[in-house]
Amino acid sequence: MTWWRSAAIYQIYPRSFADGNADGVGDLAGVRARLPYLASLGVDALWFNPWYPSSGADGGYDVIDYRDIDPVYGTLAEAEKLIAEAREFGLRTIVDIVPNHVSHLHPWFVNGRRELFWFRDRPNNWKSEFGGSPWTQLPDGSWYLHLFTAEQPDVNWTHPLVRAEHEDVLRFWFDRGAAGVRIDSAVLPVKDPLLPDQVDGEPHPFVDRDELHDIYRSWRAIAESYGAILIGELWLPDASRFAKYLRPDELHTAFNFDFLACPWDAARLRASIDTTLAAHAPVDAPATWVLSNHDVTRVVTRYGRADTSFSFGAKRAGVWSDVALGTRRARAAALLAMALPGAVYVYQGEELGLPEYEVPADAIRDPMHFRSGGVDPGRDGCRIPLPWSGASPPYGFGSTPTWLPQPDGWEGLTVEAQDGAPDSMLNLYRGGLHLRRAFGGGMAWRDAPPGVLSFARAQGGSCTTNLSSTPIPLPPGELLLSSVPLEDGLLPPDATAWLTPA
Structure with a gap:
């Protein structure tokens, strides 16, 4: 089946989608109750950010156990019910896999299985993806590698147990009906085993290593045996290197971040579209079109600023945005993205036209903010619990207080307020997602x-x-x-x- 080549995929950030048990945190019960809403949008699949047991150091991306569900979200049995019920609505389920690291509370790390991680006697000059050094020293004087937070030690992919474990995790979720996996930080898992300093002009010691391709070939064989798909999160500026991951025996698709980060400029957007399609054509892989996700400034806010591009390094708090202009451009961009050949992604709240919320300093949770010394506002502003109904927080989300605060003034952005309103963002998305199915070919x-x-x-x-x-x-x-x-x-x-x- 090739449904994924032109699919519309809706991204669910579980903590912020819908709260089914009134504790202020989104959960699987909340998603199950909202399946009719998701089906009415016209999407084909649901991608869930990590729902596994986690220490919560990085929004669930510090996984303790891939074969269970974090109690804050529900149970494994409930996840199985959700996958089955979603399928009854015509919605496939895609789960998130994080091969680069695990939680510091994972049994491997807790039980001192050092051979499964990266330890050395002194740090090298590598930089963390979140800023600062990616090395933390233990009381015995040794240092361990974590490209993200200290609570996320990187696993050692030269060890056969690491590879076998991840392959078994794939089978575990495919056995439960998952239609695919999204691979987090897909270019990072393999490191140069010598852990050398990073030197300009020399092969990168931990980004886009050639050894990754053999790993993803083995994953593809497993996925194919189930009729499932692999989706890579690939932040790579080199289009030719990007395309290597999409060869017929590797990943099925990958996120198109060049299009997401592109400013609202006709020439730049056309160049991004042309480059994307040209890179995908030789490997016969479908392009994907993405405007936002759980890591980037919401498109309504971004398109209302003087600089309409996106860059992690440029994120700052207090940057003014003309939200009305941003909303107008976001509406236009949504239809542009939906009309292009390939798959399209919708991040929860995008269909409501939610702007970025500048979370009060004392409520920020994101480690990116703290590791930047407070310079980077972090990613919490695009992760605010969704507004479903009502005129004030929690806007029908569940109970209050919600795990991240919601702003006043969102009463016009709720699902209830927009449902059936001819000129609403929600109505535009519904119309576009249904009508785009009539488009086809190149x-x-x-x-x-x-x-x-x-x-x-x-x-x-x-x-x-x-x-x-x-x-x-x-x-x-x-x-x-x-x-x-x-x-x-x-x-x-x-x-x-x-x-x-x-």
Whole structure:
């Protein structure tokens, strides 16, 4: 089956989706109760961020046990019910696997299985993904490696037990009905076993190592035996290196972060689209189109700023955003992304037009904030519990206080407020996710004025996005959907329209 080649996949951050037991934290019961909502959106699959037992040091990405569910979310039996019930709604389930590291409370680390981790007598010059040194010293004087927080020791992929364990975890979840796995930090697990200092101009000691490809080939064989898929989180600027992971015997798809990070600029977006499609074509892999996720500034806020691009290194608190302008652009970008050939991802709350919330300093949980010395605001602002109904927190999420605080003023952004409203973001997403199924085949650019992106799909439908400052006439065809109303038959600035073939 090739459903994944053109799928719409909805990302669920479990702590913040829906609270079923009124403790202020999202859980599996909350998701199960909202399956009708998810099915009504028009998505094909649900990707869950880690739901395993965890110390909570990094939003669940410090895993203690891959074969169980964190009690805050529910039980393993409930996860199995959720997978089965979602399938009854036509929704497949994708689980998150974190091969680079485990929790410091994982039995391997607790029981002193040092051969399964990276220990040495002194640190090298590597930098943590969260800032600072990735080495922590134990009382005996030895140092262990953690590319993220100290509570996330990196495992040693040169040891056969590490490889065997992860392959067994894949089978465990595929046996329970999971349709695929998303692989966190997929370019990081393998290290140069000598742990040398990082030197400019020499092969990177822990990013994009060639040995990774053999690991993912073995994972692909397992996935294929179940009819399941592998999705990689690949932050790689080199398109040719990126494409190697998508060869027919490796990963099925990977996240397109170049498109996500691209500024709201016609030339830059077209270049990103062209580069993406060109990189995927030789390996016959579908592209993916992503506007946001649990790690990046929400698109409504990002597109309302003077700098509309995204970079982890540039994240700062207190940057003003024109949210109305950002919302208009986000609507246009959503239809642009949905119309492109390949798969599209929707991060929870994106379909509601949620802006980034600047979490009060005393409520921040994200380790990125603390490891930056307070300079980086962290990622909590895009992880706020969803607003479902009502005029004040907790907006129908569950009980209050919620695990992260919700802002006042979101009453117009709730599902209840937007449901059925013709001009709401939710209605736009529902319309787009259902109508995009009529688009198919490759794409061809059409001639268009400067600042305008216009293309037609081979098997029906065309898309025009106006990033210029003036309204433009649309190409021939019947209007199917537009991100904002037309003005005297013209497409206004910061808007997208879909049309039938002429």
